[in-house]
Amino acid sequence: MGTGIGWTLLHAWGLHAYFDLSWVLAGWDAFLFNLWILSAALLVGAIITYLPKAGVFQMVIGLGMLLAFAAQWISHQALIRILPEEVDYLAFLTKSAPIRWIIGFVIITATGLTQVFYLRWRELAEAQVRQTDTQVLVREAELQKLQQQLQPHFLFNSLNSINGLILVQPDQAQHMVQQLSDFLRLTLKRADEPWVTLGQELEYLESYLAIERVRFGHRLTISLQVSDSARAFIIPTLVLQPLLENAIKFGLYGTTGKITIEMNAMELHNQLQIEITNPFDSDMQPPAGSGFGITGLQRRLYLLYARNDLMTTISHESKFTVHLIIPRKP
16 A cells, blocks of 8 residues: 555656646546556456466466556546646647556556466465475374384284294293283383383383293393483384394394393483494394384384484494484484
């Protein structure tokens, strides 16, 4: 509104200063001309929202031409009726009609094109927001799926172990069933906890390790070295269990003696540094398996942190080490 008034005053001043029109004539001219041009520009802005996207620029130009002519003609006729005795002014009005049409066309078309570009920009912005929201939903759904898949993965392995113990060590099998029941009960309790402290995760892992100790007995020793600051660090739930399961599988396979799996965790440079080391015989082949635990963990880490460098492995002589970095929760 303020811009329209300012432009009208400037228009009147220009007619008065450069064409020597009286302030009355200049005021009527500027008021009526700009009134109809502004009305035409607003009309174009309203019409654009209903125009098809295909060929919208050509349509805006066509509307600009038509409405500029209509606005110029209506204001011309109004001035003739308001100022019928101003012969010199009416002659000036007639001579300036083409210039007035061009000015009206430029203003109306520019307004329409600005509206078109604004609508296109808003559509792109809204589409970007929808795409981002969709990606977030897909990411969260995939994370939930990966977390849910981990439970059956471990459950199948545990049931296979129980099956192997039923005939040779039925008491051990019964004890393992009880341990598995406790573990699954705790798993269901934490189903809605995507983030936990390392201390809480270690408590959860103790239920898992209790099952593995039933299976392997005195052969399996777990050495944990965890700093106090590391225990309070927030991590994604169930990121350590597949690594320990992998260490147990590779460390115990093909051996009959005792093994020690070491896990060290400390907070360094605002990150949680975790190392899990197990004995490893490169000449022995691992048992058949789906391999979901490690690949699923790699995918989860990427979805959570958008990084592929958070988990590395090193095989040196008879040791296999997994180095895991957990950044502070985003």
